[in-house]
Amino acid sequence: MIEVAVAQSLGAFALDVDFKTDGRFVALFGHSGSGKTTLINLIAGLTRPARGRIVIDGETLVDTARGIFVPACKRRLGMVFQEGRLFPHLSVKQNLLYGAWFAGTVDKSGAELARVAELLGIDHLLKRYPNRLSGGEKQRVAIGRALLASPKLLLMDEPLASLDDARKLEIMPYLERLRDEAGIPIIYVSHSVGEVARLSDTLVVLSAGKMRACGPTLDLMRRVDLFPAAEGGDDAGAVILARVEKHDPDYDLTTLVSRAGEWRMPRLDVAEGKDVRMQIKARDVMISREKPDNMSALNVFRGVVEEIGALDGASVELRVDCKGETLIARLTRFSVERLQLAVGEPVFAIVKSVSFDRRTLGSGWQDLRASDASAGAE
Amino acid sequence: MVASLPFGLAIAWVLARREFWGKSLVNGIVHLPLVLPPVVTGYLLLISFGRKGPAGQFFEQCCGLVFSFRWTGAALACAVMGFPLMVRAIRLSLESVDRRLEDAAGTLGASPPWVFLTVTLPLIASGVIAGMILCFARAMGEFGATITFVSNIPGETQTLPSAIYTFTQVPGGDEGALRLTLVSLVISMAALIASEWLARRAGGAGSIAS
Incomplete structure (x- = not known):
């Protein structure tokens, strides 16, 4: 269960969101400037909300009323960033095991590493350095790195946005496998209706910092008012x-x-x-x-x-x-x-x-x- | 030089990452030895770290460390003169580190000290090495501050430049001066090669990525 109720203002922009969901693949959908990255950074613990609370599976991560703020490094939430953010001084294998080491879950036999590497199709890249990877490979390594930290929840901030169409299509099946096989709930930020329609089971629609809708993807995609043509909803x-x-x-x-x-x-x-x-x-x-x-x-x-x-x-x-x-x-x-x-x-x-x-x-x-x-x- | 590295790192980090009241003052004090005539720096060290100076008395009482007219004083003078160069180099490389990588490390469970050790430090390694080399070069060539602070006592506070200077002041000292010049050349060359090697090893992954 993911419960988020936060308010935050940055200059003229104000974010005010309140939702609760049991979804396994929750898409935060909105156009640029709708506040979805701000929201996922709040959930990850990279920024503090002005007020509000965030509860994941019964564990309170933020509650401004009670003065609770768990720092990012203690949240056990894996995050995949738009630009991958692999550590350039570490090999792919070292990158993958970075989070596992801090989580204390490094598996001596390497079975877990092998399983994730196989799931993401990166087993042949382990010895390389990030500068020798393609964009799609980098992103898959970043997903693996977050997974191996054994997170309670996987946060993905537009992981496909920096890739071309061919690379997107290359990664999509891995995201589907992740959703169906990894058993970790995912919060996925995207501005692409197509990605959301293909991957998510639950949809949170944001617009100008406000939440317009939250519910099962199938139901929301059937609404005639959520993706108007005037707001670039070409793909509705x-x-x-x-x-x-x-x-x-x-x-x-x-x-x-x-x-x-x-x-x-x-x-x-x-x-x-x-x-x-x-x-x-x-x-x-x-x-x-x-x-x-x-x-x-x-x-x-x-x-x-x-x-x-x-x-x-x-x-x-x-x-x-x-x-x-x-x-x-x-x-x-x-x-x-x-x-x-x-x-x-x-x-x-x-x-x-x-x-x-x-x-x-x-x-x-x-x-x-x-x-x-x-x-x-x- | 090795002893001043942790201080250099700390000061550079504070200057690069923190905003605080009086930051420009700290920045100024750190960089002062760079612009001040070395003799002035040496004299300031003499009156503060000498046996009668406040800092000198403090160190003598608390840990029996005497600086004036000892080799420790020569080392201190060299460290002070080289410090700004080291801080500058480290600070510049710290500022070029992608903070988003540090955020990413945080989300993977690394606490801030671990982020610094496992991400920041490796990424600035080449900058730190460059800073240490600059500091070393400055320390080896240091003459004015040392001679003012701890004089030129053979076997105790005599540095390479001051020894060469002494040789040139006496008739027939050319041979000795030449010998020491050769020694300086060899040490400098070795330092340069070592730094190149270290930077290539440490920066191997980092520099290609940039």
Whole structure:
């Protein structure tokens, strides 16, 4: 259980956040200047809040009312920084074992080191020095270093932000493995909707130092008000849970099944029968009143308009329920009026296969389904 | 030189990392021997660390340490003259250390003293070595302050430069002066080579990374 309720002001900027979560992978999402790095530094103990309390798994780390402040070095929270921050005078192996040494958990047999190195795919780098590593390798070593300090919680401050797209894709699977196998809860700071949609189970949305929402990622990604286009929410869109049904080598397509129906996507590199999650960007969803017959798009789902977002500006977000699966569509306000769309109206949602952003294709969604079920029960 | 290293590190750290009232005064006092004529520094040492000086009396009473007209005094004079150079070099390298690395070490469980020992010190090693070499060079060449403070007593307070000076003052002393000059050359050369070697070893990882 992570409980954070802190206030801090830095010049004109004021941070005021209050949330509690049981999430295993909590994403702190916000644009630059929203206060997410300030918040994670407060949790790590690198700065002191003006007032508030931070409690991790029942242990109070900060409580200004009671005068409690545990210094960073005693918190046992692993932190991964945006720029890695490896020690240049130490080898990769020495870097990895740095925290373990202070935690008193250095394993003489090296089994733990070997396990983490294997998990992160850095076993061949142990003898190198950080200056001889690529950006992606550095970041993986930094993650390993934090892990080996046997933290109670892993903090990650935009660990992918300084990497190019290819390197990001290289690290993402490791983050998924970390989430599913390491058994340590993670707080992950990011400004990328795609990363958050792919990795997190719980989402905390920050904006200008204030918390706008906190809850299961699936639920928040389905809201029409959290990621408006005006605030650069280009990547807004619902997260879909699906199972890979089969690959079609003739057309290089993959068929997936979700509650909404059958999806056909450009071939995905996932084994048949596997469960995946994928984010369908709101801008890639079209809406039609009639069932489109002679159309190139492969994914057409029958649904009902559930909610229509704020009717101002050029575009409007629409939530469409397709047999229990939710899609978010972004249309122009003009189209919404022309089609006379209203809540409860039956529509067809159309998703173009080739526009799918495969960076948001993630694995492991058992936890997500649980949160989905509980959300449905509410 | 070795004895003054911990003080040099401490002063450099305070000057580089801390803001406090009177910081510029401390900074000024540390650097004073650099600009003051050496004879003046020697004279100041004589009146404060001499047998009748306040500091001299204190040290004599508490640990029986006498500076005036002893080799200890010569060492003290050399240390004082070399100190600002050492502090300068260490302070500069301290200021160039990435504080974020120290933060990272903190989140990994290292308490501040350990952060200093395991991260800061290795990163400034080349600066510390440079400072020590500068300090050593200054100490070896030190003449004015030493001769004013502890005079030029053969076998007790005579330093290389003062011995060479003595040789040049007597007829037929050229041979002796030349011999000592050779000795100075060898020592200086050895010090330079040793420092180069040390800096390359200590800075091996650090310097490539920069």
